[in-house]
Amino acid sequence: AQSVAQPEDQVNVAEGNPLTVKCTYSVSGNPYLFWYVQYPNRGLQFLLKYITGDNLVKGSYGFEAEFNKSQTSFHLKKPSALVSDSALYFCGSQRGDTGRRALTFGSGTRLQVQP
Amino acid sequence: GAGVSQSPSNKVTEKGKDVELRCDPISGHTALYWYRQSLGQGLEFLIYFQGNSAPDKSGLPSDRFSAERTGGSVSTLTIxxxxxxxxxxxxxxxSTNKPGLASDTQYFGPGTRLTVL
Structure with a gap:
């Protein structure tokens, strides 16, 4: 069974400061991990994914995420937050085989960047 | 190119009525997924189609929910x-979900907001 946890319902950060949105996972075998962002009244937009290789993954809009196997975490980061980054962020996992491709999502974290 | 499109964008219906929601995937994508996003349950998987294989219906919450995919393209979710x-x-x-591809990046449509009165 897979599960993904996003322990913070909301993260507040000032514009220009670094931001972190936390995600931990429980996946049997090798996990494939994803981050998506959702703006109001929009679908989910893909940001980045970890499959294998480098633990630091770079994605769209200056976001990056760090895969940490020992801590079973995949936190989303950005060095300098923008007001336009304010949105709902979802972490997701996918089984690392060709069986079930459906994504299991965390509960979402609302990021609020204050000007 | 065009992304995933869904219609209608909003649907208001009365309790007891049937509804149909439509999804038009990205051209050439063989895999199609339906998810539901609700306040109480978050984002949950409903059903998955891959090519001509039997769909994975393991996420459907009840037998009132069904989906079909015609011609390997457009899908309709019926409640x-x-x-x-x-x-x-x-x-x-x-998604493309090509055989042998290690992972499968899914691209989402804008969603249909369903309100049942």
């Missing part, structure tokens, strides 16, 4: 005898 707890945003996603 019969709608209940108030069916109120949610229904999201469709598609």
């Amino acid at each position: 019969q005898r709608t209940q108030q707890e069916d109120s949610a945003v229904y999201l469709c996603a598609s």
Whole structure:
């Protein structure tokens, strides 16, 4: 069974400061991990994914995420937050085989960047 | 190119009525997924189509929910005898899911907001 946890319902950060949105996972075998962002009244937009290789993954809009196997975490980061980054962020996992491709999502974290 | 499209964008219906939600995936994508986003349950998987294989229906919450995919492209999610707890945003996603590809990045449509009165 897979599960993904996003322990913070909301993260507040000032514009220009670094931001972190936390995600931990429980996946049997090798996990494939994803981050998506959702703006109001929009679908989910893909940001980045970890499959294998480098633990630091770079994605769209200056976001990056760090895969940490020992801590079973995949936190989303950005060095300098923008007001336009304010949105709902979802972490997701996918089984690392060709069986079930459906994504299991965390509960979402609302990021609020204050000007 | 065009992304995943869904229609209608909003649907208001009365309890007990049937509704049909449509998804048009990205051209060439063989895999199609339906998810539901609701306040109480978060984002949950409903059903998955891959090519001509039998769909994975393991996420459908009850037998009132069904989906089909015609010609390997457009999909319709049908909810019969709608209940108030069916109120949610229904999201469709598609992906290439090529054989041998290690992972499968899914691209989402804008969703259909269903309100059951």
